[in-house]
Amino acid sequence: MATVETRTITKRFEGHTAVDGIDLLVKEGEFLVLLGPSGCGKTTLLRMLAGLETPTSGEVVIDSRIVTRLPPRARNIAMVFQSYALYPHLSVFKNIAFPLHAVGMPRDEIRKKVEWAASMFGIERLLERKPRQLSGGERQRVALARAVVREPVVFLLDEPLSNLDAKLRTAARDELQQFQRRLGTTTIYVTHDQVEAMGLGDRIAVLNEGRMHQLGTPLEVYGDPADTFVATFIGSPPMNLIESDHVITGFRPEQYLPRAAFAADEAVHALPFVVNRVENLGADRLVYGTLEPPSPQARVISRLPSTVTVAVQPGERHEFAVRIRDLKHFDGATGLKKPGPAR
């Protein structure tokens, strides 16, 4: 177990800046998710933590030791790659044993360790197979076992679930979290999938274009986004944003409901709109529409749970509203959150 810290870490590739001065402190035993769209620098940041890339400037600190110039093997970390990167010519046993051989562990101890790691992921019966004879889910378990076996101080996971099919992914997510809780090893997890991030992370760092936009618990980044990027990147469909007088007002689709859904004495902000399209998703309906005056003409989305039974048809005008306290305000120029009135 260890803390991981980056100090104004920057990585420039010919002409473009992949990671731009990120300060990050990962707490001991924490499950931290780096979330962002592709090309946001999250994988570069992870590779710098691993020692696979050298930062242009800034420091990496693992376990209160500056490791910026140290090679990966001197950092006592383990990494799981998106492709799993199993050694194709080695059996599962030898794949898992590889990091142990590298530190010169005696043979019988290696055997015990490999069996321990294999049993942890339920892959004991696969030990003699070659990676090509395994399914995607099995490969992912082997990759995790190989990462765990050396008992590193930090796990670095680079989109380890993205090659699994949807059903397997949910199960794997669950397992991943359980084993992390059990081992209590500091874990940094890269993904572009916000559902994964929200479900797994103790905290989420939202990245875009090499910068960290927000660092907070899943609840914080969803409920109280630091800027319009986080507001629209997290949540599906994204937060509705309306600009007027250099102020951007935001609200979540599930907070935008028919006026009648709120109690009569509730302080609400009425936002009438004309419906363009309705998508029925079963558990809820997505209503796409355009705001009516006096609001500026903006496209908005409402998410109606199936418990709201109001009939909504395209072309109709509806009186929808948002609770005043659910409204978020952002600066029109910078997109940053404005300190709102106290709740």
Place this chain on the structure above:
Amino acid sequence: MTAAGGAAPRVPGWLHDEQRLGTLLLAPAIVYIAALVGFPFLLAVFYSVSDATVGSRGLNFVGLRNFREIFDDPVFWRSLQNAVVFTVASQLLVLVLGKMLAMALYKDFRGKWLVRFLILLPWVAPISLGSIGWLWILDPVYSIINWLLQALRVIGPTDRLIWLGQPELAMLSVIAVNVWRLLPLATVIILAGLSSIPQDIHDAAAVDGAGFWRHLFQITIPLVMPIMLVALLFGIVFTFTDMIVIYVLTRGGPYDTTQVLASYAFFTGIMGGDLATGAAISLFLFPLLVAAAILFLTVARRAEVA
């Protein structure tokens, strides 16, 4: 005739028949192989059991007499031994050096294209030209190597190494030139093998704590092994069947110490006029090479499937 405008060119109907078109397109290759490989091969088989010579029109079947004769010929055995030494030594060097060069070229550095170009040069230059260049480099009087060794005081100012005239040095020289010639192809083949290993595998090995040697011997070499075996097979076949380097540099001398089967067959059959014996010598190579090819392709396949 209509205007050529947008109309598709008219193709005769029979060209649409895939069967016929396939035959037609394959024909040049088949004719080529039949005329320049198949026919000479059969002719060699035929000659090897006859008493054909350059000097007579008569041709009689003599059974395996030619083979018995070459088995009694000490020069034949010497040539076989030389061929094996020549091939094994040059292939070992080619593999090790080729692997080193390929790894160096795999990394990015300034002027990489120039180095790649220089390394490929021996391969694109005509072999005989290159060998003649080496003939000068290895000249007993004007050898630049001797000059250099004298300048560095490795040998005395009046000492001369007769590179192509002393038995051990001659073998060393032909091996060196052959390595120089085959290295580019092997390097390019191994480089292709290296590039096919995903970067993730290298990254994983680095994170898993492998240092340079462990990485090289447990990850990189096993993964390029199938393709290295292909390079080795090419090298062995080229070296075993080729005689240009030896013909230009030493003509098999001194005292047949660099004579290999291919050159001995040539000197006996063409220069010596004994077509039948020459054919028998050259045919002796054939089963050996077939065996080597089958062996390597099997090993390469197994390494791939494993």
